[in-house]
Amino acid sequence: MSVSVHIFPDPPSLAEAAARAVVEVLGRCADPGGPCTLALAGGSTPVETYRTLVRRYREAMAWGEVTFLQGDERMVPPDHEDSNYGMARRELLSPLSVADEAVLRVPGEMGSPEAAAAAYEAELLRFFRTPPRAHPRIDLVLLGLGEDGHTASLMPECTRALEEAEHLVTWCRPPRLPHPRVSLSFPVLNAAREIVFLVSGRRKSKVLHRILEARNPEGLLPAQRIRPDGGRVRWLVDTDAARDLSPHLREEIAGESGADTI
Numbered sequence: 256m257s258v259s260v261h262i263f264p265d266p267p268s269l270a271e272a273a274a275r276a277v278v279e280v281l282g283r284c285a286d287p288g289g290p291c292t293l294a295l296a297g298g299s300t301p302v303e304t305y306r307t308l309v310r311r312y313r314e315a316m317a318w319g320e321v322t323f324l325q326g327d328e329r330m331v332p333p334d335h336e337d338s339n340y341g342m343a344r345r346e347l348l349s350p351l352s353v354a355d356e357a358v359l360r361v362p363g364e365m366g367s368p369e370a371a372a373a374a375y376e377a378e379l380l381r382f383f384r385t386p387p388r389a390h391p392r393i394d395l396v397l398l399g400l401g402e403d404g405h406t407a408s409l410m411p412e413c414t415r416a417l418e419e420a421e422h423l424v425t426w427c428r429p430p431r432l433p434h435p436r437v438s439l440s441f442p443v444l445n446a447a448r449e450i451v452f453l454v455s456g457r458r459k460s461k462v463l464h465r466i467l468e469a470r471n472p473e474g475l476l477p478a479q480r481i482r483p484d485g486g487r488v489r490w491l492v493d494t495d496a497a498r499d500l501s502p503h504l505r506e507e508i509a510g511e512s513g514a515d516t517i
């Protein structure tokens with residue numbers, strides 16, 4: 256596994272770098288004969304990246320050769336304002352004319368998160384034609400970071416979901432959040448070829464420091480358990496989110512890669 260951290264001056268330059276990374280990775284998909292697979296992040300941070308892909312990279316990719324997955328979803332219908340699928344459809348998929356058939360989505364409109372997780376997993380198994388007990392290798396997974404160290408919908412309090420070692424998809428009813436959640440599980444995320452975290456804003460600075468630098472004796476935070484064996488992890492962060500990183504890590508980042516080479 257290789258991990259690199261890249262700091263960008265502001266959200267627009269972070270979004271530009273993230274869009275470039277998406278096109279770079281999908282442009283050299285592992286299996287030229289097969290579809291490129293991209294798992295989309297939810298929440299608000301990725302919106303600017305999706306808009307940048309539409310505005311500046313529409314012609315840079317054969318988007319019809321990409322199959323879009325969801326990293327996670329809130330258990331709401333697609334037209335609900337909290338729907339990650341609804342956001343992706345609005346900000347990325349419709350503007351790029353991505354057909355419904357090219358999207359494997361979590362059926363957030365289903366009553367129970369358990370049923371929705373099982374349905375999404377069945378669709379993934381059908382699509383990837385994964386043999387029993389194997390985990391599909393997604394070409395690129397975009398992930399966000401919550402202030403509590405969660406990523407996708409793998410929340411610190413979702414013990415059963417965090418411990419899921421077999422299923423591709425898991426679910427949780429986080430007590431602090433308005434909707435139950437469905438999420439790709441650690442085994443699938445850690446089978447990915449490439450993972451790009453998108454972290455922006457001052458409110459993420461403390462948790463980013465904890466994730467990248469602290470020991471966390473009380474146990475790893477969910478985002479720290481993203482360790483794709485043989486995969487590549489890139490943290491694309493802006494200066495507000497990086498403000499609590501130690502000076503030596505910032506110098507190291509500046510020395511090794513800087514913002515302009517991702």
Ligand code: 6PG
Nearest residue numbers: 297298299300399400401406407
């Ligand atoms: C979700 C996301 C979640 C998100 C983080 C950061 O469904 O909310 O998948 O993991 O990426 O909570 O959210 P923001 O980008 O809105 O800060």
